[in-house]
């Protein structure tokens with residue numbers, strides 16, 4: 001069970017057939033969860049017995065049972081791994097994202113249930129860490145992303161609806177290494193102190209840094225900083241922020257089209273999704289991207305309460321329609 005099955009799917013069409021078989025789906029889920037052998041998620045023991053009729057293991061270390069879902073984004077979901085992996089395949093690979101309506105229709109579940117799945121899959125796309133600082137040629141750019149403030153937690157609403165950029169807008173900072181990866185972060189404002197702190201945290205000193213003429217970028221002297229003033233021109237040789245602007249338009253196209261309305265409260269997960277897709281675009285195929293998300297699904301959870309701030313989770317949110 002340590003490596004993926006030889007007939008593992010490589011296209012969406014193959015994936016539909018493959019994950020449509022609950023036995024195969026279960027086997028694949030086990031191989032993806034435990035590439036180095038089945039390990040108890042609670043105590044780490046490798047000593048266990050498998051109860052095949054119930055698809056669970058009894059751990060000889062902590063004397064408790066566990067399933068392939070325990071300790072992952074799939075925990076507590078009554079939906080089978082066949083449905084989860086099909087949805088994960090779609091979300092990992094569709095360039096402009098997949099709406100919860102589409103997932104609901106494909107899987108025959110309620111839209112609310114699909115929406116909950118969607119967010120949990122995006123949660124698995126959240127990078128565990130950004131790693132080393134970016135270097136080489138760097139574009140930094142800030143943007144405002146719209147969203148209606150209803151359905152936000154009261155404190156979030158109070159915090160977000162202040163500062164510049166209009167009351168429905170959330171400020172986001174983006175930093176891109178040309179030919180490499182992009183990083184985004186929701187920021188409280190676009191003041192000098194805020195934006196420069198992000199640049200210094202994520203960019204190696206001495207790198208070529210390209211920004212627009214926003215005053216907040218003045219004084220980044222430890223970089224080879226060059227500014228393109230959009231009031232005058234958009235490109236001056238290598239000096240431009242077109243890579244970052246293309247990324248923002250991907251994000252906004254996804255938000256305005258596929259995802260009909262996005263609350264600022266959920267924006268970070270949409271950004272995670274776009275970042276994941278952008279950062280996994282080169283040299284990888286659909287199966288690789290799917291595997292990367294599945295391998296990142298363990299050790300993290302996103303509960304209904306965390307997602308909505310509500311405890312009254314209706315049963316329809318989880319049960320297939």
Ligand SMILES: [Zn+2]
Pocket residue numbers: 040041042043044045059060061062063064
């Ligand atoms: Zn155990």
